[in-house]
Amino acid sequence: MTLSDFGKKFTERSGILDLMDDLSLALQGSEKKYMLGGGNPAHIPEVQQVFRKRIEEILRTPGALEAMLGNYDSATANASFAEALAALLNSRFGWPIGPENIAVTNGSQTAFFLLFNLFGGRAGYITDTIVQDGSEGGGTRKRDRMQKHNRMQKIVFPLCPEYIGYADQGIYPDQFVSFPSRIEELENGFFKYRVDFNRLEIPKDAGALCVSRPTNPTGNVLTDGEVRELARIAAERGIPLFLDNAYGLPFPKIIFEDVHPYWDENVVFSMSLSKLGLPSVRTGILVARKEIVRAVSAANAIANLANGGIGQILVTPLIRNGEIIRISEEYIYPFYKRRSARTIQWIHEAFPKHLEYRIHKSEGAIFLWIWFKNLRITTKELYEKLKERHVIIVPGEYFFFGLSEPWDHSTQCIRLNYSGPEKDVQRGIEIIAEVAGAYTR
Numbered sequence: 001m002t003l004s005d006f007g008k009k010f011t012e013r014s015g016i017l018d019l020m021d022d023l024s025l026a027l028q029g030s031e032k033k034y035m036l037g038g039g040n041p042a043h044i045p046e047v048q049q050v051f052r053k054r055i056e057e058i059l060r061t062p063g064a065l066e067a068m069l070g071n072y073d074s075a076t077a078n079a080s081f082a083e084a085l086a087a088l089l090n091s092r093f094g095w096p097i098g099p100e101n102i103a104v105t106n107g108s109q110t111a112f113f114l115l116f117n118l119f120g121g122r123a124g125y126i127t128d129t130i131v132q133d134g135s136e137g138g139g140t141r142k143r144d145r146m147q148k149h150n151r152m153q154k155i156v157f158p159l160c161p162e163y164i165g166y167a168d169q170g171i172y173p174d175q176f177v178s179f180p181s182r183i184e185e186l187e188n189g190f191f192k193y194r195v196d197f198n199r200l201e202i203p204k205d206a207g208a209l210c211v212s213r214p215t216n217p218t219g220n221v222l223t224d225g226e227v228r229e230l231a232r233i234a235a236e237r238g239i240p241l242f243l244d245n246a247y248g249l250p251f252p253k254i255i256f257e258d259v260h261p262y263w264d265e266n267v268v269f270s271m272s273l274s275k276l277g278l279p280s281v282r283t284g285i286l287v288a289r290k291e292i293v294r295a296v297s298a299a300n301a302i303a304n305l306a307n308g309g310i311g312q313i314l315v316t317p318l319i320r321n322g323e324i325i326r327i328s329e330e331y332i333y334p335f336y337k338r339r340s341a342r343t344i345q346w347i348h349e350a351f352p353k354h355l356e357y358r359i360h361k362s363e364g365a366i367f368l369w370i371w372f373k374n375l376r377i378t379t380k381e382l383y384e385k386l387k388e389r390h391v392i393i394v395p396g397e398y399f400f401f402g403l404s405e406p407w408d409h410s411t412q413c414i415r416l417n418y419s420g421p422e423k424d425v426q427r428g429i430e431i432i433a434e435v436a437g438a439y440t441r
């Protein structure tokens with residue numbers, strides 16, 4: 001088959017495809033696998049119970065199931081869902097928004113695909129030149145369309161490493177620019193990435209800034225000060241700041257630091273139902289000014305026709321009655337906080353000292369990010385060796401896209417998802433300790 005440039009770029013092997021393949025691999029065969037890769041959220045029984053009850057309620061209500069399954073929903077957002085969510089964000093954070101500020105997509109992954117290509121990529125100003133046609137009435141006609149400029153509008157990531165799922169989403173290969181974070185070593189074998197504002201030079205042709213907060217893969221949470229500074233820089237340049245809040249507030253609240261969510265007219269704040277425990281309903285949410293909501297839903301209608309309504313209909317009453325906040329605070333947050341601490345403990349117990357490992361301070365999300373300072377092999381090679389032992393992790397290399405120069409650090413880190421069954425996570429860590437220990441300098 002003869003593919004277009006788009007076809008070629010989007011069918012090459014990508015990190016996110018490897019990751020999703022590994023996820024399905026874990027479900028195949030009879031051999032025990034230790035699944036510390038992928039981004040599946042934990043199955044928390046109390047939370048599952050709430051969704052089960054809600055589905056039972058839909059089944060009991062005459063016509064509700066048929067309405068949920070039998071109609072196309074909007075390409076923007078389900079009206080009741082958008083109203084309920086805007087009211088919640090308004091009352092909790094005082095954001096001056098209404099339902100017209102909410103756009104839904106089939107997962108926030110899709111939202112970012114649309115955003116990156118609406119605001120990034122080839123951008124020419126096509127202008128029509130109007131000339132007199134010489135007729136008596138002074139009529140005019142359009143002359144040829146003139147392409148005045150042709151430039152590559154960039155999406156800028158100020159905190160690299162960043163989410164693997166962004167890496168291949170640009171239609172053009174040179175659409176993304178990242179800046180290496182500053183590494184701050186902390187006490188007790190921890191470290192933290194900071195935005196290196198001294199090195200952050202926003203290119204002239206930037207179309208948007210983007211950060212995930214909490215950050216996938218590292219569990220970093222940008223401070224309120226860092227977010228305000230990024231918002232200021234974006235506003236000064238007249239470009240939007242995308243704040244990816246897939247793990248943050250007000251739900252699912254997998255965030256362990258006392259920070260505040262941020263929104264202004266220049267910010268596109270994204271949320272997702274996935275990490276609540278509903279990845280399969282594919283519901284992503286953007287909070288943005290009306291103009292951006294309209295642009296996203298126009299592109300969404302072309303690519304997706306409509307959004308799936310199941311997730312929105314499932315959670316709307318839970319947003320209205322505050323249940324979504326209650327399950328986030330009472331079950332989801334404590335589960336991940338406790339599990340993160342235990343996983344760190346297992347790592348300290350299992351990892352030999354000569355590994356010279358550091359752990360990124362766990363401030364949120366469902367991952368631990370480990371930096372091996374003393375490994376003889378790259379983390380991609382380590383990933384292959386671990387796979388032979390049936391342990392799946394994600395090698396760090398994929399998260400360092402868009403850099404202008406090579407960075408040694410990019411081959412020294414791995415991401416572990418710590419939300420799976422306890423015994424699997426603990427045993428997986430013991431195997432990592434053995435394998436990595438054998439390849440240490």
Ligand SMILES: Cc1ncc(COP(=O)(O)O)c(C=O)c1O
Binds near residue numbers: 039163271272284
């Ligand atoms: C930071 C971040 N953004 C976006 C997504 C996409 O999530 P979804 O498409 O399930 O909403 C993920 C998934 O893991 C993520 O970690």
